[in-house]
Amino acid sequence: xxxxxxxxxxLLLSACAPSKKEEENQSSNRAKIxxxxxxxxxxxxxxxxxxxxxxxxxxxxxxxxxxxxxxxPKIGLIEGDYTFDSLNFxxxxxxxxxxxxxxxxxxxxxxxxxxxxxxxYYAPEWRNQTKRTSGxxxxxxxxxxxxxxxxxxxxxxxxxxxxxxxxxxxxGDFKNPKGASTSAVEGFIPLLAQVEPKLKSPSPLKIVSVxxxxxxxxxxxxxxxxxxxxxxxxxxxxDEFFADEKDEITEETLQKYYRQSxxxxxxxxxxxxxxxKDDVNxxxxxxxxxxxxxxxxxxxxxxxxxxNEINNYSK
Numbered sequence: 001x002x003x004x005x006x007x008x009x010x011l012l013l014s015a016c017a018p019s020k021k022e023e024e025n026q027s028s029n030r031a032k033i034x035x036x037x038x039x040x041x042x043x044x045x046x047x048x049x050x051x052x053x054x055x056x057x058x059x060x061x062x063x064x065x066x067x068x069x070x071x072x073p074k075i076g077l078i079e080g081d082y083t084f085d086s087l088n089f090x091x092x093x094x095x096x097x098x099x100x101x102x103x104x105x106x107x108x109x110x111x112x113x114x115x116x117x118x119x120x121y122y123a124p125e126w127r128n129q130t131k132r133t134s135g136x137x138x139x140x141x142x143x144x145x146x147x148x149x150x151x152x153x154x155x156x157x158x159x160x161x162x163x164x165x166x167x168x169x170x171x172g173d174f175k176n177p178k179g180a181s182t183s184a185v186e187g188f189i190p191l192l193a194q195v196e197p198k199l200k201s202p203s204p205l206k207i208v209s210v211x212x213x214x215x216x217x218x219x220x221x222x223x224x225x226x227x228x229x230x231x232x233x234x235x236x237x238x239d240e241f242f243a244d245e246k247d248e249i250t251e252e253t254l255q256k257y258y259r260q261s262x263x264x265x266x267x268x269x270x271x272x273x274x275x276x277k278d279d280v281n282x283x284x285x286x287x288x289x290x291x292x293x294x295x296x297x298x299x300x301x302x303x304x305x306x307x308n309e310i311n312n313y314s315k
Contacts, residue, residue: 092118095187149179
């Protein structure tokens with residue numbers, strides 16, 4: 001997700017003050033983005049990062065304070081035509097995208113990327129794992145590779161998503177965070193090109209997606225995909241997301257899962273013996289091919305409130 005942007009620099013002189021035009025170009029090569037109140041700022045480019053990212057390095061609390069991202073959906077209800085696609089790239093990585101379009105205008109109203117690492121990934125614990133809310137980005141923050149760039153794969157996902165929504169298009173001269181752009185250039189942007197023809201044809205599927213704050217720094221998010229002709233449920237997913245800041249999570253024992261989700265978080269799944277994920281999967285297998293959601297005895301009151309909201313909306 002491949003364009004080029006040439007930045008002219010003084011390479012021969014040890015001290016070379018930038019011209020006014022160069023200062024303007026440098027300013028235009030910075031992005032500032034607000035996702036769920038998490039404001040991140042980073043250098044941007046129009047192609048894949050080559051070589052080492054230059055600049056000051058940050059460590060510890062100062063680094064954590066500068067690195068901001070949010071992988072959870074925004075609070076609210078979204079309904080529209082649904083399209084999902086995936087792309088294998090770079091020897092085993094899997095990029096995925098879920099797009100919702102306004103059923104009447106065909107405007108893009110939601111786009112959500114994720115990526116799964118290959119089975120031979122160099123870090124064994126992340127092999128064949130998704131990256132958005134699994135804790136992978138938290139691990140990236142702790143890695144010295146991000147000391148200068150201060151960006152994670154989630155910054156690349158959400159920045160690209162914001163451009164798609166702003167331009168209402170899956171094509172264009174997309175920019176990427178410098179230091180986290182390889183997946184965008186080799187995975188996400190080609191995936192957008194791949195999905196473009198599908199968006200021009202009527203989708204046989206519709207989706208209702210609801211995200212609500214459940215309290216205590218936890219957010220519940222439920223997506224239900226229906227066959228538009230039969231109104232049968234063909235797919236379903238529920239997850240609960242932890243707040244993006246530790247101090248927003250009331251229960252202290254859960255604060256270590258910040259910016260992660262119960263269904264995807266590697267550490268949460270290990271600590272809880274995958275009980276939440278198992279309950280979601282069992283419910284999903286029981287609900288497919290029905291026309292209406294049912295409350296659950298295991299997924300909690302927050303889930304059941306969202307179920308009732310969707311059922312009332314879909315009447």
